[in-house]
Amino acid sequence: MKANWKKTATVVLALTLVFAVAAMTGCGKKETAEPKVVRLVYVNWAEGIAMTNLAKAILEDKMGYTVEMQVADVGPVYTSVASGDKDAFLDGWLPVTHASYMEEYGDKVVDLGTNYDGARIGVVVPAYVTIDSITQMNDNDDKFKGEIIGIDAGAGIMKATDKAIADYGLDFKLVPSSGPAMTAALKNAIDKNEWVAVTGWKPHWKFARWDLKFLEDPEGVYGKVENIHTIARKDLATDMPDVAAFLKAFHMDDQTLGDLMGKIAEAGKADPVDVAREWMNAHPDVVAAWLPKK
Numbered sequence: 128m129k130a131n132w133k134k135t136a137t138v139v140l141a142l143t144l145v146f147a148v149a150a151m152t153g154c155g156k157k158e159t160a161e162p163k164v165v166r167l168v169y170v171n172w173a174e175g176i177a178m179t180n181l182a183k184a185i186l187e188d189k190m191g192y193t194v195e196m197q198v199a200d201v202g203p204v205y206t207s208v209a210s211g212d213k214d215a216f217l218d219g220w221l222p223v224t225h226a227s228y229m230e231e232y233g234d235k236v237v238d239l240g241t242n243y244d245g246a247r248i249g250v251v252v253p254a255y256v257t258i259d260s261i262t263q264m265n266d267n268d269d270k271f272k273g274e275i276i277g278i279d280a281g282a283g284i285m286k287a288t289d290k291a292i293a294d295y296g297l298d299f300k301l302v303p304s305s306g307p308a309m310t311a312a313l314k315n316a317i318d319k320n321e322w323v324a325v326t327g328w329k330p331h332w333k334f335a336r337w338d339l340k341f342l343e344d345p346e347g348v349y350g351k352v353e354n355i356h357t358i359a360r361k362d363l364a365t366d367m368p369d370v371a372a373f374l375k376a377f378h379m380d381d382q383t384l385g386d387l388m389g390k391i392a393e394a395g396k397a398d399p400v401d402v403a404r405e406w407m408n409a410h411p412d413v414v415a416a417w418l419p420k421k
Contacts, residue, residue, distance in 0.1 A: 163192045165370055168204050168213040174330045174355065175218035177388045178242065180403040182217060182377060188404065189418055190369065201225070209235035211360045214367070215374055217242055219356040236358050239375045243330055243355040243384060247341065248284045250275060250291070250349075251327025253317050254338040261295050261342045268298055270322040275301050276312045277326045284326045284349075291348040299324075313337070330355070332392060335385025372419040383413060 165186050169179040183194040199207065205225075207213040209232040219225050219238070229238075250261055258267055275292075277285050280303040288301050304312070309325050310333055316323035317337055324342075333339060357374050364371035379387070387406050394402045407414050 163367075164195060165192045165367065166195045166197070166212070166214045168197050168199055168207050168216050170201050170204060170218055171198050172218060173332075173388050173392070174243070174384060176399055177384060177391055177403070178217045178377075178379065180391075180399040181387060181407060182374070183400055184404040184407045185414060185417065186370065186373070188407070189414065190373065192370070201228070205232050205236070205358070208232070208358055208360050211362070213360065214363055214370070215239075215357060215359040217355075217357050217374075217377075219358040220246060220353050221356050223351055223353055235361060237361055237363065239357040239359050239371065241354040242357050242374075242378050243380070245381075246329060246353045246355050247351075248287065248326075248328040248349050249341045249344055250288070250324050251313075251333075251339050251341055252322070252324050253313075254340050255320065256322050256340075259340075259343055261291060261297070261344055261346075264324070264342070265296070265298055267322070271299070271324050273299055275299050275324045275326065276309050277301050277303050278306050278309050279303065282326075284328060287349050288326050291344070291346075294346050294348055301326075329381065330379075330384045330388065332385045332387075332389030334381045335389060369419045373417055376417040376419075378417075383410070 167179050167182060169175040179196060183196060186192040186194050197207075197213070204213075204216050205228040208216050219229075221229065221238075229236075250264075252258075258264065264271065275288060277288060279285070285301065285303065291297070292299055292301060313323060313325050313333060314337075327333070327339070327341065357377065359371065359374060363374075387403065390406060391397075391399050391402045
């Protein structure tokens with residue numbers, strides 16, 4: 128009887144251990160989390176490249192996500208976010224430039240707010256230039272050498288500047304060049320404290336490097352000042368509340384975004400995310416303000 132009791136106890140103990148191990152194994156499988164992936168999409172614009180790569184570095188290094196990035200034209204960008212195929216787009220120009228996309232997809236996406244205020248294009252001069260409006264340029268054409276230094280001939284800002292020359296009756300020549308050539312001309316003039324006018328836009332790293340200003344455009348040739356918004360898929364805040372909170376808090380100004388864009392431009396062929404990661408590590412207080420509170 129005693130032997131049978133011991134044998135029974137041994138069997139019960141063995142079965143208990145088997146079930147315990149099975150339960151632990153089953154729990155392990157059940158609790159194994161799927162990789163946390165955030166899918167960001169961007170257009171091949173300098174500010175979008177900078178902000179998206181910085182967001183990737185922060186989401187991966189500070190929040191434990193894996194980030195997938197894809198570049199596309201602006202139309203497919205909005206389509207992919209509206210369909211839920213992508214989680215967010217950090218370069219939505221509103222209320223004007225991307226108005227048609229928001230009219231089409233606005234009920235299928237969520238606007239998480241602005242991440243940069245005051246995006247615009249126009250004629251840019253050093254702050255020491257003593258005129259404030261395009262209407263004053265003809266009276267000082269000799270100081271500007273009768274030139275506005277432009278970028279690539281087919282760029283939208285070049286077409287707008289051709290229109291500005293016509294609408295304001297400017298006795299100026301628009302000189303095509305490139306983005307780097309335009310900033311080189313700007314630097315050369317500033318080094319010599321000379322007057323210079325260039326086709327300019329912001330956000331751009333030149334505003335972080337030099338003290339510049341836009342000439343007033345009373346005719347509105349260059350359009351309205353806009354803000355850059357973060358556009359997300361509709362259920363992001365439900366599925367990834369911490370990601371949505373981070374993207375809502377993420378905001379850069381002329382100095383921070385300009386500095387990051389400048390470092391990426393100077394890095395040449397270096398991976399922008401590596402540059403963004405260095406920037407992130409060099410600005411812990413800025414980044415900490417964007418992170419969700421635990």
